[in-house]
Amino acid sequence: MFKKTQKPPTPEEVRDYLVDKFPTKIARKRAKQIVVNSCEDDGSVPEILSNTRTTPGVITQRGCSYAGCKGVILGPVRDILTITHGPIGCGFYSWLTRRNQTLPDSPESPNYMTYALSTDMQESDIVFGGEKKLKEAVREAYGLFQPKAIAICSTCPVGLIGDDVHAVARDMKAELGINVFAFSCEGYKGVSQSAGHHIANNGIFAHVVGTKEEGVPGKFRINMLGEYNIGGDAFEIERLLKACGITLVASFSGNADYDQFASAHTADLNCIMCHRSINYVAEMMETKYGIPWIKVNFIGAEASAKSLRKIAQYFDDPDLKALVEKVIASEMPEVERVAADIAARTTGKTAMLFVGGSRAHHYQELFKEIGMKTLAAGYEFGHRDDYEGRVVLPSLKPDADSRNIEELDVHPDPEKFSPRKSDEEIKKLIAEGLSLHDYEGMMKDMEENTLTIDDISHHETEKLIELWRPDVFCAGIKEKYVVQKSGVPLKQLHSYDYGGPYAGFKGAINFYRDIDRMTSTRIWRHIKAPWQVNPEITAEFAAA
Ligand code: SF4
Known part of the structure; x- marks a missing residue:
């Protein structure tokens, strides 16, 4: 010591x-x-x-694969009815713990995020199998809500007893006439929740993306990948994009709905926020539909400005570039004023x-x-x-745990593949300094x-x-x-505890203020662990 x-x-x-x-x-x-x-x-x-x-x-701090699939990726999606096939605890503890927010199109539009649906498996289901119960649960859920789509998430016991959730999903899809799909995201798959992210994104890509012909119209159309609308982050990012004249086709998956995923293949650029949870979706979309991707970060005022400029640089449109600069110029003075005041204490x-x-x-x-x-x-x-950055990707070797996660075999779609930029345009953008298809990782910035x-x-x-x-x-x-x-x-x-949003310019101000409050209060220096103040258990050797 x-x-x-x-x-x-x-x-x-x-x-x-x-x-x-x-x-x-x-x-x-x-x-x-x-x-x-x-x-x-x-x-x-x-x-x-x-x-x-x-x-x-x-x-460890880690969560399970099921939590990554159901809680992280599907958790913020408002109109896919998600049923947890498993014991009740798995479903309950993965329900809205990340404070994801959503804004349906109208008060009548569906929002199932406030429900936790589970088959509540009992011992008899473990012994005799849970497929029948799962089918009944899907029918009951459909009868109550008539959703566009139902997702089934598997927990550990489902994999152990061998329930075929995919067969149930196929049967239910045929019976109900809506999209029903399942995820083999049992908690023990992979080494962390990262496996669940991968399984969820593969499922959304395979079963939903590309199933709707038209997306929202606009001149500069993007998808935001790996943004989960915690504490309203997506609302702040959407406000900025709108002010710049950039159209958000789909968000994966903060403030998202089914139709966004279904039409995501119509966007012209994928912007990755969380590299870990979703970079493979961007790669698959590029292969199948011809959509390039860039890494962005809307956490931090400077990073937000840089990300908006990066999007404008990709579209290479003078009006867009000018509008982006105008928006940044209108947002930054307040950010700088608050940051300067708070920096005096932090x-x-x-x-x-x-x-x-x-x-x-x-x-x-x-x-x-x-x-x-x-x-x-x-x-x-x-x-x-x-x-360490994507530069290490060629040297990574798959192990038993990563092989456990299905790799989709993706090819250019015969009808929907359309390269958004020619090879010459891509070369020009890179020569002008645009970082395409790259992420340098955390360590370089430390x-x-x-x-x-x-x-x-x-x-x-x-x-x-x-x-x-x-x-x-x-x-x-x-x-x-x-x-x-x-x-x-x-x-x-x-x-975010009870705070947020922390994304974008207004979010940065919220974060500075919350951190200022947390680090400037004197309360922490008065805190002592109970045993430091009042040791409750004391003992002495008994005299012989
Ligand atoms: S590890 Fe398995 S049992 Fe535990 S919460 Fe995850 S899915 Fe449920």
């Missing part, structure tokens, strides 16, 4: 201390998942081990972010804008390309001698806080009260 009188531990010493208590084999593995950040002249960063199984017994303060597959990267922008430094960051379910930690455990979290005591820690609900008991405020970046 480090004493207060010693000089602060180096990042290498911190890494060694974090893994110190683990058995040798586990410590060796964890050390490969904890990297001291540095960037070579050629832009390369150290290799990090990621997307690997969490060691049993280590408390400059020099520190943050740690352990969340998601892109969020730990994106939110560093917001902290920078108010003068705060990120000491350590990492993903729960990121892969090497999310950390300061030297900070730490990147993949799949951080609760033990490591406690030790990290003990050594480097940040002014704010960003993670999820499972970490919130553990961290706050050590006197450090925790901002939830899965659900």
Whole structure:
């Protein structure tokens, strides 16, 4: 343990201390998942081990594959009726925990997000099979709501007993005459919720995208991929796009509905927010329909401005470029005024972010804008390309867990494939500096001698806080009260606690203000763990 009188531990010493208590084999593995950040002249960063199984017994932040499919990807979709085939707990605990918001077209338009539907499997279903019960559930749900589409999500026991959810979906599709599709997203698939994202997106791509001929009209038509409308983020992004004259055809899947997915193939550009959860959909859409993609980030005022400019550069239209500049110029003064006021109190303060597959990267922008430094960051379910950039993709080898997730065999659609830009136009855009089909990852943007930690455990979290005591820690609900008991405020970046939106320019202002409140209050220095104030259990050796 480090004493207060010693000089602060180096990042290498911190890494060694974090893994110190683990058995040798586990410590060796964890050390490969904890990297001291540095960037070579050629832009390369150290290799990090990621997307690997969490060691049993280590408390992880991760969720299951089912949670990634049903909770993350399908959770924000308002008019696909999603039925969880499984015990009631799986359905209940994946229901609206991310505070996704939605805005139906009219008060009469369907919105099923406020319902949690489940087959509520019992022991007899496990013994005798649950397919009959599932069919009854689909019929009952259709009778109650008459939705356009029904999705069935599988939980662990469904895979273990071998219920054929896809056969049930096919039968129900034929019987009811609506789109019914199923996901084999059993919780044990893959190493984290990332597998569930992949399974969900593959299913939406295979069963829904391309089934509606026409999308919303517009001159500059885009899809937003990997934006989940937490705390109203999508509303702020939609406001900005509208002000710039950019039409949103489909959102995957914040504030989304079925028709958006069905017509997504008509857009002219895919913009990826969360690289981890959805980059493969952009690739499949390019192969099948000819739609190029760019990476964007609407978290952070500067990042939002950069993203709008990137979209305008892609469409290469002078009027669009001028309007984008006008919108940025009208939004920035208020952002800069608030940031300057708050930075007077936050400059020099520190943050740690352990969340998601892109969020730990994106939110560093917001902290920078108010003068705060990120000491350590990492993903729960990121892969090497999310950390080190897509440059590492050719060197990634599939393992047993990744082979467990179906790879769709995608080819150009004989009727719907149409390259949106010619090869010459693409070459010209790249020559002019547009970064197409690329993401450089989180590590390159982090300061030297900070730490990147993949799949951080609760033990490591406690030790990290003990050594480097940040002014704010960003993670999820499972970490919130553990961290706050050590006197450090925790901002939830899965659900935003009660705040948001944090996207775009107005969202940036909201975030600065929330972080200012959290890091400026004196309440945290008065917090002591109960056992520090009043040790309840004391014992002495009995006299012989
Ligand atoms: S791990 Fe399995 S049982 Fe647990 S919530 Fe996920 S699907 Fe349900």
